[in-house]
Amino acid sequence: MMDQISDRSRCLFPCLADSAQRSSLGLKASLVALHLVYAGILLLFDRDLIEKAKTVPWHTLLYLTLFGVTLIQYFITAGSSPGYVLNAISAINAADTLFGMAGASKYAASSKNGSVVVTVDSSQSGRSNSTSWSKVVMELYPPGTAIRAYTCGYCNIEQPPRAKHCHDCDKCVLQFDHHCVWLGTCIGKGNHCRFWWYICEETALCLWTVILYCLYLKTSITHTWWKDVIIIMLLITLCASLIFLLLLLLFHRCTFNHLFVIFSYPHFLLFYALYCQ
Known part of the structure; x- marks a missing residue:
């Protein structure tokens, strides 16, 4: 019975037959879930934010727009070819x-x-x-x-x-940068620009969320301690993610593989400057 259900599901969803594709789909679902958790916890705990959304709707609308655009850009980048x-x-x-x-x-x-x-x-x-x-x-x-x-x-x-x-x-x-596990694809010549835009949008969203978390702690630090503990733990992970994203933005012009080649083979410095910029 279970084998028949498994075979039927593989026929309906061929992408689930490959373990690598299943892993990639799982990572993408996890990343989307993380976005929903960070935004959902804030909306659930911060009553002032909900009241502010009613009085100043454009503020919430901008945040939700950035939230949606970031996820759309993520799936566009994940589905793009790096250029083989x-x-x-x-x-x-x-x-x-x-x-x-x-x-x-x-x-x-x-x-x-x-x-x-x-x-x-x-x-x-x-x-x-x-x-x-x-x-x-x-x-x-x-x-x-x-x-x-x-x-x-x-x-x-x-x-x-x-x-x-x-x-x-x-x-x-072509122009290999790195294999992004969260995207499930390589970053290269074909999708490096899309990846850069995704990192920019993700950084802006992460920074905005960090500010909202800090504002919540500033106004509600003495109300309910267990809520504060959850918010602080999420804020720590958000700050770590923000630092990582900022480093990616700083080094997006000179990628990991390029740095390795340049510093391992100094004679490529002139060649890199002439042909690879």
Whole structure:
């Protein structure tokens, strides 16, 4: 009976069949639950805040808007692609194929017009030859760099600068930053901007919530002690989260992987300054 229920649920919800996806969904549900708990406890305990919402509704409306926008941005970022190297290779190959088809159609049109002399522009010929992925990647590295130095040992493909293999996703990511467990995806070239906006919104929401918690403690510190204990414990975790988010904002321009590469290989400093900003 239980096996039938399990099989039926897997058919209705294919995402639950994979343990990794189940873990990712669980983390996302936990993060949403944390947001609801922090806001809900404050609304439940602080009667003055409810009265203020009636007299000054725009204040509460702004907070709820920021709350909703932050969660929406979270799901948008979690569902976005970080930009995989394999996708870039496919795009390069598609561009190469289209260029070849355009060249073939142009040659056929010249033949129909009775053209005898066929001229080939050297710049176009070089462009056709340079659209392969290997040559594109080689041009991004300093001359003389060995191909094995930027070939992924897991995917066996050439990695452009700042790309790295993610062991959680088992794929090479362009401009790899880190694998975010809470988002369930990597942060890379494709979604770094979305991630930055999410961190900004989350920081603003966290800061606003900390202020509301402090105002509650200031006005109700002697009313009910067990409520104060709960608020203080939540406030401590909020402050720790706020410090972490502020550090992320400060270092969002120079990511964890970039710092490791720069300080491990000093000769990449000039290359990083010229090509990676």
